[in-house]
Amino acid sequence: MDFSALALSQPLLQVLEELDFKVVTPIQAQSIPVLLQGRDLIGQARTGSGKTAAFALPILEKLQLQQRRLQALVLCPTRELCAQVAGEFRRLGRRLPGLQILVLAGGQPVRPQVNALEKGAHVAVGTPGRILDLLQREALDTSRLATVVLDEADRMLDMGFREDMERILGATPLIRQTVLFSATFPPTIEAMSRAFQKEPTRVTVVEAEAASDIQQLCYACAPEAKTEILLRVLRHHQPNSAIVFCNLKATVVELTRALAAAGVSADGLQGDLEQSERDRVMAKFRNHSTRILIATDVAGRGIDVEALDAVINFDLPSQPEPYVHRIGRTGRAGRRGLALSLVTLADERKVVDIEDATGVTLERASVDALPPADPKGGVSLKAAWETLCISAGRKDKMRPGDILGALTGEAGGLSAAHIGKIEIQDHLAYVAVSKDLVRVALQRLREGRIKGRKHRIDWVR
Template identity: 40%
Template sequence: MIKKFNELKLPEKFLENLDSLNYKEMTKIQEKSLPISLEGKDLIAQAKTGSGKTVSFSIPIVKKLKVRKFTIQSLVLAPTRELANQIAQEIRKVSRHIHNVKVLTLCGGVPYKPQVASLRHGAHIVVATPGRILQHIFETKIDLSDLEMLVLDEADKMLDMGFYEDIIKVVEAIPKNRQTMLFSATYEEDIEKLASLITNEPVFIEDNSVHEKQVINQTLYEASEGEKDLLIPSLIESREAKSVLIFCNTKVKCDELADILYENDIDVLTLHSDLDQRERDETIIMFSNKSYPVLVATDVASRGLDIDDIDLVINYDLAKDVKTHIHRIGRTARAGKKGLAISFYDEDSKYKLDMLEERFDDLIFGKKEEIEACNYEIDCDFRTLFINGGKKHKVRAGDILGALTAGIGLPKDAIGKIDILEFVSYVAIKKEYIDRAYEGLCKNKIKGKYIKCYIK
């Protein structure tokens, strides 16, 4: 079996780009799927979050692309705007050896009319949420007649969110003669039914390696609500965690816990349904670029959250079912890395332990008295600089990088993740350089213009 990207039958420049992205050894899902998908066959892949599936479908999309044919050739459907944006970023990286590739995201939660204007300028690849692409099909009369590839990512989540009918309507509006790839964490009856309707003689592959017991160590503690609030800072210290994701079942508890952690000198962000789309985007960006070490979230708000290097997940409340629990803890073991998940339970939630013990045979039941705090203080290396200019202002990551390095004189390793949104941008800067970066950008131009910026 092919295990390295350079063994794939891809053009030399394509392989050089993958190598520059440090894509060398394939994950299990990439090993199994790429030889099939690159042959143009339909594919059904059961793969968990963090298995490397985005690269699995990005490579065949880019391989099939005819860049001189300026029409929509591939469509990727995703359950949330956050995931759609992450997929689009990955496709842009995988295709950066090809000039003038246009990847467009069409998602809800942002104004519709600017998307219509973007469509008039054309695109090669569209990444969309089902509801919004359907709106463009019926209202904008988007031209999908040249579509050669359809990808459904996290299909199980899309069905959980009620998108089944929308997906079927989208499929009815695109060419039947196409390649289809469906990725799902589960393969239950509803997914099987959908797959049978939209694929043609598909090859089924499976990768359960991401959540095997040796990857995620799970410990449970019995504790009352008051005890949980006191134990969490000690748990973070004892595990010397650098990035922590805490799940609560209600938005009220998210805010209450965030206040408690803040009082313990822990920088924390919250993510729940009270946040508007701009606040959600900003929160996810600042957590993913390592500007804040702790994120407290509800399940609904965290859908589509795709962040690497979370080394501790804490279930403040036990999840409603095993499927949600698996999805939560999977955030701490990305692409085979080991992770740690801690869950609290009390008398009221004790009944849920049976479902967990039935699914996992390696659970550890710890004693809260044995949790020992130490001198470790959780902190972040970066701060985030907000820049009031984005894609609509023709601002690119290279423009910001150039302004910070050539213009201000910051070393390249002082600059972290750069996120360019439609109207604004965010850049992670190492803490010791944040003031210099802010003052420099206030005095210097980006794309020939002075642009306002703030430290977040």
């Protein structure tokens, strides 16, 4: 199906054409017509299936832009996912005059969010805890909400947000459109749908199909040898960008320390990190200053990184669905993906369950063919980039071109080839610079100006 076949207005169709959105994904084809009709929907789809556009486009289509009041609310489990979803709304709605999208998430001061709400917005994307806080402060007016979306609903339940979600939904109008997206369908999701939705349309994108373009290998190993085997697997496959999944926060901490000691460019993401530290870790991973990200399922939820070479299961999850959700992050945009799993004797039952659920047989790879864990004379797993942080962001009118210009202009003197991804957040910006030129870039940014102003510049270690 082509997007022009959907009942979308010309500004949205023009943006889709500009962004080179040609073919409607299965979740979009099944969801958008239902949501444009104002009906409730419960959808099952993995990360990377296009589900954000599936609910964002109908919301944008129905907004009354001349009325600067909250008309749609999207709940997400993490601040990272909130930022991604809000970014997609802004990208798809860039030809809608006056469109205002707010991120209302924890880990940030609440006062600027209250001030932004007072000025008015059309769509809010937030975490349950912060949304509930704003409701209790009577800073968030939900009386005219037309649509509420629960994105990654199963993960919000896993994180203990059930009561918050129910209280938020209870504070919205009885007559509303309720949209629920979830990667899995445990009984708690079914119960929430029955309680808060009215005759929802059920849309499911078969998960087994999601894994069809991903090479899935497993390496048999003893539990005590897993870290060594992981190092050997990394040196053999040499991913520039990979996520390693663990089942426990303690494992993330231990493994991050072990890989760093072995000379691997690695960082960890787990639930005990402060929000500023999570932002730092994710910025470095997205711009390839960190090659290997080690994460738990909960901490890793909402991570959406372009060109992910591999997903590695250091620990296999207890059920097939999280496995499929994990590996769905690799092999996108027509590229063949790679999923690697370390399997102990105790994991054999899990492997059988995964194969039965997906209809795909995991290929048994030989540990004997792997190089030694010791890097001497072998492949380096260090990153080619370093990250600089600039103390100004989107709210300060900072743009990627401003930073690129400061680095490559007369004062900076660097070549554009030595500048990597530039990421603009609300009040910070991150720029990747070639490792061998990072000290030069740091000095020149500190000595110079960006848009005529001095800013604090930090080297993000």
